[in-house]
Amino acid sequence: MGVVFSEIRLDTGKRKELVDITEQVVSAISKGGIRNGICLIHSLHSTSALIINENEDGLRMDMLKKVSEEYPPGIGWLHDRIDDNADGHLAGAFIGPSITLPVKEGLLVLGTWQSIFFLELDGPRKGRRILVEIMGER
Numbered sequence: 001m002g003v004v005f006s007e008i009r010l011d012t013g014k015r016k017e018l019v020d021i022t023e024q025v026v027s028a029i030s031k032g033g034i035r036n037g038i039c040l041i042h043s044l045h046s047t048s049a050l051i052i053n054e055n056e057d058g059l060r061m062d063m064l065k066k067v068s069e070e071y072p073p074g075i076g077w078l079h080d081r082i083d084d085n086a087d088g089h090l091a092g093a094f095i096g097p098s099i100t101l102p103v104k105e106g107l108l109v110l111g112t113w114q115s116i117f118f119l120e121l122d123g124p125r126k127g128r129r130i131l132v133e134i135m136g137e138r
């Protein structure tokens with residue numbers, strides 16, 4: 001049984017943005033040496049989220065539109081009195097900061113049309129941190 005930690009760092013360029021981090025997670029698994037187990041991916045920020053879905057240009061825009069419709073900015077949220085990003089906190093809270101995926105025979109198990117996205121909800125930001133913890137048998 002083994003446990004391996006690594007961290008993904010990224011800069012974002014827009015207020016709301018989807019960043020595909022699949023390659024970085026796949027790389028962490030190949031370096032980690034765990035053959036069978038699970039991979040926890042966890043964002044360390046309260047104005048972000050992680051999701052799994054298809055990386056298609058139109059769908060990425062649809063997902064961002066949906067987030068803005070569900071959690072509109074500037075409609076009198078109380079937290080906006082402090083730092084004007086309540087919409088980002090709310091989306092982050094309800095979409096969620098973590099995902100867990102299977103690792104089988106040294107490979108991340110994802111469907112053909114599944115990619116892992118970091119969802120920026122209050123960018124642009126530098127040095128966003130995502131923890132990757134891989135647990136299982138070597």
Ligand code: ZN
Binds near residue numbers: 079083084086089
């Ligand atoms: Zn805030």
